[in-house]
Amino acid sequence: MPLSAPSVELTLADEHDAAGRHHEAIDALARGTSAGNLACMRQLGKRLLAGDRAPLLAAEGARFILDAANGGDPEAAARIAALTALGLYLKPDLREALRWLTVAAERGWQPARGQLHALAGVTDSSGSAPGEDWSRVAAGIELSPWQTSPPGRQLSADPPIQALDSFVSPPVCDWLIARARGRLTRALVYDPVNQQDFASRTRTNSVANFGLGDVELLDVLLQARMSFACRIPMNHMEAPAVLNYQPGEEATDHYDFVDPKTADYAAEMARNGQRILTFLVYLNDDYEGGETQFPRLGISHKGRRGGALFFVNVLRDMQPDLRMLHAGRSPAGGEKWIVSQFMRNRPMLTPMPPRTAYGKA
Numbered sequence: 234m235p236l237s238a239p240s241v242e243l244t245l246a247d248e249h250d251a252a253g254r255h256h257e258a259i260d261a262l263a264r265g266t267s268a269g270n271l272a273c274m275r276q277l278g279k280r281l282l283a284g285d286r287a288p289l290l291a292a293e294g295a296r297f298i299l300d301a302a303n304g305g306d307p308e309a310a311a312r313i314a315a316l317t318a319l320g321l322y323l324k325p326d327l328r329e330a331l332r333w334l335t336v337a338a339e340r341g342w343q344p345a346r347g348q349l350h351a352l353a354g355v356t357d358s359s360g361s362a363p364g365e366d367w368s369r370v371a372a373g374i375e376l377s378p379w380q381t382s383p384p385g386r387q388l389s390a391d392p393p394i395q396a397l398d399s400f401v402s403p404p405v406c407d408w409l410i411a412r413a414r415g416r417l418t419r420a421l422v423y424d425p426v427n428q429q430d431f432a433s434r435t436r437t438n439s440v441a442n443f444g445l446g447d448v449e450l451l452d453v454l455l456q457a458r459m460s461f462a463c464r465i466p467m468n469h470m471e472a473p474a475v476l477n478y479q480p481g482e483e484a485t486d487h488y489d490f491v492d493p494k495t496a497d498y499a500a501e502m503a504r505n506g507q508r509i510l511t512f513l514v515y516l517n518d519d520y521e522g523g524e525t526q527f528p529r530l531g532i533s534h535k536g537r538r539g540g541a542l543f544f545v546n547v548l549r550d551m552q553p554d555l556r557m558l559h560a561g562r563s564p565a566g567g568e569k570w571i572v573s574q575f576m577r578n579r580p581m582l583t584p585m586p587p588r589t590a591y592g593k594a
Contacts (some may be wrong), residue, residue, distance in 0.1 A: 236430075236471050238362075239267045240268070240270040240272060240273055242261045242262065242265030242268070242270065242273055242324040242478060243261075243262070243263050243265055243270065243272050243273050245258075245260075245261040246258040246261040246262045246265075246273070246276070247369055249261060249302050249307045250286065251579050252299070255286035255287065258286065258320060259277070259280065259286075260289050261273075262276055262277040262280070262457050263277060266297065266401050268444075269304075271301045271304045271305060271306040271309070272298050272301075272306065274298075274304070274306070274309075275297070275298055275301040275302075275306050276298060277294070277297050278293075278294040278295065278296070278298035278300075278301060278309070278312075279294065279298065279446035279447075280294065280446065280544055280554075281294030281297065282294030282295055282298065282445055282446050283444045283445045283446040283513070284403070285444065285446055287316040288418065291321075291322070291409045291445075292322055294446075295316060295321065295323070296320035298311055298312045298313060298322070299472050300424045302333070302336075304517045305340065306340075307337050307340035307341055307342035307345070308342055310333050310334075310335065310336045310337035310340060310342065311333070311337040311344060311345045311449065312497055313331045313333045313448070314331070314332075314333035314334040314337065314345075314449075314450040315330070315448045315449055315450050315452065316391075317329050317330040317333060317359070317451055318330035318450050318453040318457075319448075319467070319468075320456065321445075327376045327379075327454075328376065328498040330450055330453075331371055331374060331376065331450070332371070333450075334348060334349060334371070334450045335349065335370075335371040337365040338365075338370075338371075338508040338523055339367050339368070339480060342430070343373075344412065344449060345408070345421045346365070346367065347408050347411070347412070347460070348408060348450060349367060349370045349371055349374070350370070350404065350408075351404040351407070351408035351416070351451065352374045352405070352451065352454075353370050353371075353373050353527065354369075354402060354404055355404055356403070356404055356407070358524065358543055364587075376454075378458075379454040379455075379457050379572075380457060380458075380461060381458070382397065382400075382458055382459075382462035383397050383398060383399055383400060383462075384397070385462065386398070388474060388532055388534060388542075389527075389530060389532060389544075392530070392544065392545055392557055393544065393545045394527070394530075394532065394542070394543075394555050395462075395463075395479065395542070395543055395544075396534060396536070396538075396540065396541070396542050397462060397540060397541040397542070397543075398537065398540050399539055399540070400462075400539055400540055400541035401455065401458070401460065401514060401516060401539050401541075402539060403538060403539060405451065405455075405539075406516040406517065406539055406570075407536055409451070409475060409480065409516055409570075409572060410516050411453075412441075412476075413441035413570070414441075415474035415479070416441035416442075416443075417439040417441050417442060417477055418439060418441070419437075419439060419440075420436045420437070420438050420439060420440040420484070421433070421436075421477070424593075425470070435484070435485045435487065436478075436485070436487075437482045437483060437484075438477060438478045438481070438482040438483065438484060438561065439476070439477045439478075439479075440474050440475070440476050440477070440573075441474065441475045441477075442472060442474045443472055443473050443474065443475075444472050445472065447454030448472070448473070452473050453467075453499075455473070455514070456470055456473065457573055459512045459541075459543075461519050461545050462512075462541070462543065463510055463512060463576070465509075465510060465576045466580070468580040468581060469576050469577050469578070469579065469580055469581060470574060470576050470581060471508075471574070471575040471576070471577065472579075473572060473573070473574050474572070474573045474574075475516070475570065475571070475572055475573070476569075476571045476572075476573050477568060477569070477570055478523060478563060478568060478569040478571075479564070479568050480562065480563065480564050480565060480566060480567070480568075481559060481563055482564075483560065483562055483563040483565055484560055484561035485557070485560055486528060486558050486559070486560045487510045487545065487560065487566050488553065488557060488558060488559075489506050489508055489523055489546045489557070489575060490507060490508050490546040490547055490553040490554070490557070491507055492553065493553065505577055505579070505581060506577040506578045506579035507547060507551050507577060507578045508546060508575050508576070508577055509546055509547060509576060509577060509578045510543060510575075510576040510590065511520050511543065511544055511546060511550070511573070511574070511575055511576075512541065512543040512546070512573075512574040512575075512576065513525065513536065513542045513543070513571050513572065513573055513574075514536075514539075514540075514571065514572035514574075515536030515537060515538060515539070515540050515541065515542075515570075516538065516539075516570035516571060516572065517538050517569065517570050518535070518536065518537050518538045518566075519538075519567050520564040520565075520566060520567030520568060520569050521563070521564060521565040521566040521567060522562055522563060522564050522565040523535065523562055523563065523564035523565075523568075523569040524541070524562050525542060525559065525560075525561060525562075526559060526560050526561045526562055527544075527556075527557070527558065528558055528559075528560070529555075529557075529558050530556060531554050531593065536537075536571075544557060544559070544578055545557070547578075551574055551578060554563075570579070
């Protein structure tokens with residue numbers, strides 16, 4: 234099945250967005266949706282789902298995406314795969330999520346094909362093989378390992394820091410890097426006083442962020458494995474990010490907890506709670522230097538490809554743990570790739586009652 238055809242309204246929405254006219258862009262997508270254009274329907278759904286330059290109407294957004302997926306849109310099928318795995322606005326079911334990802338692959342959605350290859354352990358996860366039997370590939374994928382975790386190695390008992398070997402496979406690492414490479418932007422630092430992000434000399438690396446409208450099934454499976462490793466529910470997790478460090482780029486000494494000294498601390502605690510744990514997955518190791526360092530603890534860790542590290546940012550009473558100062562040091566040669574996942578002490582995503590029935594692909 235070919236990818237959903239663009240429409241005049243979709244093009245018009247892009248032009249409005251480029252000019253900062255986001256309300257007009259949403260109106261254009263709504264007109265395209267009313268006319269039955271699947272690409273408009275999917276894009277409108279994604280924006281409402283995440284409140285991306287649009288009102289936050291998540292349940293309505295999920296319904297638009299599901300309608301587009303049922304209508305034959307390839308990317309919408311991939312989005313439904315992720316929402317089904319998360320249990321957001323659809324009944325949670327990993328096997329059903331894998332079926333939707335397979336549907337997206339069969340319709341020609343290359344990211345879905347790459348995920349299926351990576352999950353099946355295929356080294357080349359480009360997803361470009363002609364004539365591939367994607368149902369056969371999916372049938373060989375075992376989902377149960379994503380609901381377990383390898384044992385951890387204790388780098389510190391107090392404060393807790395654990396390393397995990399062989400957390401994800403090399404094909405999964407390759408897919409995560411390839412997906413992030415085209416989305417990298419300069420990493421920014423949040424200014425709580427002016428309530429805006431800015432470029433800082435303390436953080437010079439690049440980042441690819443993946444919000445709810447872009448999350449893939451493989452992201453959700455990775456979060457599930459993290460959840461089993463550190464015993465924090467998945468719905469306490471922020472959106473995942475992939476970090477890239479080129480030689481000379483670094484994240485200098487910093488904390489990951491929300492600082493009580495920030496101007497909007499009380500409001501942030503009310504909205505999202507405290508950031509209690511950081512989970513890192515190392516996607517490559519063919520670089521020099523680039524360690525994760527904890528200077529106050531005398532710990533320096535260079536992760537191996539596919540390995541992971543997690544550490545707790547707060548004390549038992551949820552007060553910041555000042556021992557957890559850490560840094561991402563610069564690679565001296567080669568580039569460094571890491572998945573960064575923050576976790577809060579309260580839910581960030583709240584599952585809603587599922588619809589009565591799935592649409593059929």
